[in-house]
Amino acid sequence: MQLSVQRIVRRFGPVAALGGVDLEVAEGEFLTILGPSGSGKTTLLKAIAGFEIPDEGTVLLGGEDVTLAPPRQRDVGMVFQNYALFPHLTVAQNVAFPLEMRRRPRAEVARRVEDVLRLVELQSFGGRLPRQLSGGQQQRVALARAVVFGPRLLLLDEPFGALDRKLRESLQLEVRRLQRSLRLTTLFITHDQEEALIMSDRIAVMDKGRIQQIGLPGDLYARPATRFVADFLGESNLLEGTASAASASIPGFGEVPLAAPQPAGPVTLLLRPEALRLGGEVEALPCRARGTVVETVFLGLSAKLRLRLQDGPEVLARVPLRPSAPPPAAEGEVVTVGFSPEDVHVVPRA
Amino acid sequence: MRRTRRRSAGNIVLGIFAAAVFAFLLLPLLVVFPISLSSAAYLQFPPPGYSWQWYQRYLDDPSWIEATLRSVQVATLCTVLAMALGVPLAFFLVRSRFPGVRVLDRVTAAPIIVPTIILSIALYGVFARLQLIGAWYGLAVAHAVLALPFVVILVSAGLRGFDEAQEQAAAGLGATWPRIIWRVTLPQLRPSLVSAAFLSFISSFDELVVAMFLSGASMTLPKKMFDNILMEIDPTIAAVSVLQILLVSVALGLTSLFGRGALTTTITR
Numbered sequence: 001m002q003l004s005v006q007r008i009v010r011r012f013g014p015v016a017a018l019g020g021v022d023l024e025v026a027e028g029e030f031l032t033i034l035g036p037s038g039s040g041k042t043t044l045l046k047a048i049a050g051f052e053i054p055d056e057g058t059v060l061l062g063g064e065d066v067t068l069a070p071p072r073q074r075d076v077g078m079v080f081q082n083y084a085l086f087p088h089l090t091v092a093q094n095v096a097f098p099l100e101m102r103r104r105p106r107a108e109v110a111r112r113v114e115d116v117l118r119l120v121e122l123q124s125f126g127g128r129l130p131r132q133l134s135g136g137q138q139q140r141v142a143l144a145r146a147v148v149f150g151p152r153l154l155l156l157d158e159p160f161g162a163l164d165r166k167l168r169e170s171l172q173l174e175v176r177r178l179q180r181s182l183r184l185t186t187l188f189i190t191h192d193q194e195e196a197l198i199m200s201d202r203i204a205v206m207d208k209g210r211i212q213q214i215g216l217p218g219d220l221y222a223r224p225a226t227r228f229v230a231d232f233l234g235e236s237n238l239l240e241g242t243a244s245a246a247s248a249s250i251p252g253f254g255e256v257p258l259a260a261p262q263p264a265g266p267v268t269l270l271l272r273p274e275a276l277r278l279g280g281e282v283e284a285l286p287c288r289a290r291g292t293v294v295e296t297v298f299l300g301l302s303a304k305l306r307l308r309l310q311d312g313p314e315v316l317a318r319v320p321l322r323p324s325a326p327p328p329a330a331e332g333e334v335v336t337v338g339f340s341p342e343d344v345h346v347v348p349r350a
Numbered sequence: 351m352r353r354t355r356r357r358s359a360g361n362i363v364l365g366i367f368a369a370a371v372f373a374f375l376l377l378p379l380l381v382v383f384p385i386s387l388s389s390a391a392y393l394q395f396p397p398p399g400y401s402w403q404w405y406q407r408y409l410d411d412p413s414w415i416e417a418t419l420r421s422v423q424v425a426t427l428c429t430v431l432a433m434a435l436g437v438p439l440a441f442f443l444v445r446s447r448f449p450g451v452r453v454l455d456r457v458t459a460a461p462i463i464v465p466t467i468i469l470s471i472a473l474y475g476v477f478a479r480l481q482l483i484g485a486w487y488g489l490a491v492a493h494a495v496l497a498l499p500f501v502v503i504l505v506s507a508g509l510r511g512f513d514e515a516q517e518q519a520a521a522g523l524g525a526t527w528p529r530i531i532w533r534v535t536l537p538q539l540r541p542s543l544v545s546a547a548f549l550s551f552i553s554s555f556d557e558l559v560v561a562m563f564l565s566g567a568s569m570t571l572p573k574k575m576f577d578n579i580l581m582e583i584d585p586t587i588a589a590v591s592v593l594q595i596l597l598v599s600v601a602l603g604l605t606s607l608f609g610r611g612a613l614t615t616t617i618t619r
Contacts, residue, residue, distance in 0.1 A: 051518055071521040084519035088537045097533075101524035145523065 001062035001152040001185055002027050003048070008057035010043050017043040018054065019209035025153075028183040030176070034196040035206035036232070041189050042157065044206070048187065049155055050074050061152055072101070077146030077184075078155040082162070083138050085130040091141050092117070092126035098149040116148045119178065136167045143175065147182060154179065154186040160195065172199055193233050197221070205229045221272075223345055230270045230347050237276065237315045238347065243267035248346075252289040252312020257341045268347040273304065273318035275343035278328050278335060285338035291315070293329045303328060307337060379595065386588035393583055404589035414590065417574035420486055421555055424570060427490035428497055428554035429547050435494070436501025436546065443502065444509040458502045461495050469495070470563040477564055484566025492560050497550035504549070508542030540608070548605045552598060 005023040009016065017040045025031045035041045046052035048059055050071035059067045066074050077098075086094050092113050099109045117123045120140040130138055139159060146154060156175070160168045176199055179186050190196055196203050197217045204214040205228070213225040224230035230238060241250035243262040248269060250256050256269065282288060291307035294314065298321075305317045305328065317337055319328045329335045381395055386404055388397030408414045443455050461469065473492050474483070482488030512535065520530045536543070558572040565573055571594070578587050 049518075049522055051522075071518070072524045072526060074522075075524075076522060078519065078522045080515050080519055082513070082515065084513065084515040086516060086520075086534055086538075088540075097520070097525075098523035101520075101526075101529065149524070 002060075003153055003185060003187065004058075004060040004063075005044070005048065006058045006060070008044065008047055008054045008059070010040075010047060010052060010054045016209050018047070020057070021206075021209070021211055023204060023211065023214070025185055025187060027185055030179055030186045030188065030199060030201045032188045032190060032196040032200040032203045033206055034190055034193060034203050034233070036191055039206040040209040041191075041206050043209075045155055045157055045187065045189050048153070049076055049078055075149070075152045076155060077149070077151035077153070079139075079142045079146050079157065079159045081158045083130075083142040083159075085138055085141055085145070087130050089129075090126065091122065091128050091130065091133070094130065094141055095126075095145045095148050098145065102149060112148055116144045120144045120174075135163050136171060139163065139171060140174075143178065147178070147184065152185070154184045156186065156188045158190055160190075160192075168195075175199070197233075203233075205232060207232070224270060225348055227268060227347050230345075235273050235316055235318070237271040237273065239269040239271055239313070239315075241267055241269065250287075250312075252291070252309035252315075253287045254289075256287050256344060258344075258346060259342065260346070262346060266349075268349070270345040270347050271315070271339055271343065273316040274302075275339050276315060276317040276337050277339060278305070278317055278319050278337055282336050282338040285340055287341060288336055288338035290334060290336050293331050293333050293335060296327070296329065296331055305329060307335070309337075382588050382591050382595075385585050386592045388585045388588070391584055393585060393588070397585075404585045405593075407584075407586050408589050408593070411586075413569075414574065414586075417569045417571045420568060421571035424486050424490045424493060425551045425554040427487060428493035429550040431490065431494035432497035432501045432550040433543070433547055436498050437505050437543070439498075440502050440505035440509060444506050455506070459499050462499050466496070466559045470560045473560065474563045483564055484568050486565075486568060489561060489564050489570065490554070492564055493554035493557055494550075496557065496560065497553050500549040500553065501546040504542045504546040505539060508539040512538060544605050544608050548601055551601065555594075555598075 003023070003025040005021055008018050008021045010018040019040075021040070021044055023031075023044075033041045033044060043052060047054045050066070050069060050073075053068060057067070058065060061074065061076075086097065089097070095113045095116060096109050099112060104112075113126070114123065117126055120143060122137060122140055122144070125133065125137065125141075130141065133141065142159070159175075160171060163171065172195065178184075188196075188199060200217055202215060203217055203220055205212045205220065207228050213220060213229045220229060221234055224233060227238065230236050239250045239253070241248045241256070242265065243249075243258070244264050246261045247255045247257050248262065248267050250269065277285060289309045289312060291309040291312070293305055294308050295306040297304040299318075300321075302318050302320050305319065306314060307317060308314050315337070321328075384397050385393060385395055387400045387402070388394065388404070389399035389401040390397055439458065443451060443458070470492075473495075477483050477488055477492070480488075482491075516534055516538075517530050520534045521527075525533065556572060557570075558576060561570045561573045562576070569577070571590070575587050575590055578584075
């Protein structure tokens with residue numbers, strides 16, 4: 001069901017944890033709230049779940065005002081960071097819990113528990129206690145319990161934090177598959193930008209109690225609206241310089257032509273590390289600089305190089321690797337790097 | 351080599367120490383058991399011969415049986431009262447954000463700190479006015495005062511180790527507060543609750559000082575035992591002690607039986 005959050009404010013003493021947040025989540029959409037700890041994303045989630053009453057603003061769920069409704073009346077399924085499974089109940093009893101609270105007939109409870117356990121591939125685990133399951137299995141039980149009663153909204157509060165990388169990746173895809181097949185409106189909270197990029201229909205980046213930017217993952221990555229978003233989402237080189245009409249003067253690179261003219265004065269350009277090239281092709285690029293390789297990190301498919309530019313700042317470059325090709329450059333080597341002006345994004349000034 | 355040898359020497363010393371403590375704990379039982387089976391008519395150790403006569407004496411004497419039943423009755427009501435008052439109080443003390451709550455937490459230990467005899471005299475004054483002297487339920491109320499700190503301390507400790515996110519989860523899944531407490535919180539506090547109930551029961555069942563002041567003519571078992579020692583020193587008291595020990599052991603067994611499943615769950619969570 002559609003979720004609409006309007007101008008939510010929540011203050012803790014003099015600090016505004018939420019400073020007027022607006023958010024629209026369409027029916028069936030998977031929207032991620034991405035932000036560092038302390039950005040207010042958990043407070044926002046609590047206000048939507050009903051564990052926190054906002055000082056100002058409205059929460060609408062399918063058009064119904066639920067701002068002041070207690071959690072049990074909201075029909076919102078939630079997966080907690082540590083899962084919050086009931087340790088004294090079996091898997092099946094855990095999953096049956098929301099149905100029993102709704103006083104559904106016993107036969108229906110049994111059938112729906114079985115169905116949802118099959119959906120998360122735990123049909124043979126119904127009789128076990130949570131502590132007899134692995135972390136990933138517990139996570140799936142928590143998910144089953146959150147969706148079994150057909151919630152109007154699914155909330156996921158950093159549910160993958162405690163899992164190792166491999167398991168996390170497979171569960172991310174599984175959650176996404178489940179969410180699509182049930183057409184569940186989902187709000188996902190995370191501080192992990194990679195996770196946000198993988199899973200979301202749209203991402204809202206939060207900082208200091210406000211939503212900094214909301215949009216498609218690709219748009220946010222390519223055209224961040226603020227310096228914070230540029231820095232937080234993915235790796236970035238933020239080049240400081242001086243704009244004059246259709247070009248900007250950047251230390252190390254010289255004059256960089258801009259796609260759209262900028263007012264004269266200081267300017268920040270975003271250059272993603274993968275847009276910075278190295279080696280033979282550089283000669284053909286209009287924007288070049290020479291620098292010393294300070295550090296190289298091997299990452300499998302690519303290598304990450306940190307370079308100190310002559311008369312300029314330190315920059316990151318990410319160069320693709322092929323198994324047969326020699327390493328791009330050694331530490332201490334002086335190389336030429338370059339980029340194409342259309343790969344540059346001007347970060348708007350706040 | 352040297353390291354393992356040293357560690358095993360430490361283990362042996364620790365083992366000897368533990369054995370000594372166990373002997374210290376169990377020695378009284380090793381004296382009481384044989385005496386209860388003594389053939390002599392007075393307390394003598396080691397007994398000259400063996401018989402069941404003192405157990406028979408206990409079972410045949412209605413005043414002993416009456417005292418035993420009264421003690422069970424008093425201890426049961428005491429347990430019910432202490433739990434009914436102590437469990438909600440523990441919730442308040444742990445969950446409340448009320449500023450003075452830390453101080454109140456200390457105050458609940460008052461009945462342990464105040465000498466029992468002072469408490470008894472004070473209660474005697476109040477109970478005399480209310481004409482509760484000699485009433486078994488009056489004694490149960492007095493015992494509940496003494497048992498309350500055990501309940502509050504144990505249940506608070508259990509509650510502090512409980513993950514409140516579970517209550518949020520339950521609320522989010524559609525549960526009302528009474529059902530959250532009943533289905534989610536209390537089942538997980540079971541080890542604390544069972545231990546608290548057991549200690550309440552035993553503290554009342556074994557209590558002498560308050561009973562001497564308040565029980566009047568209707569005696570509890572400890573009071574009857576005390577009077578028995580004053581009047582006629584015979585091994586009946588040893589037989590009663592053994593039966594009392596057996597009863598407590600059964601209660602302890604039940605405690606671990608009902609407390610265990612939940613206990614391991616709480617620990618491994």
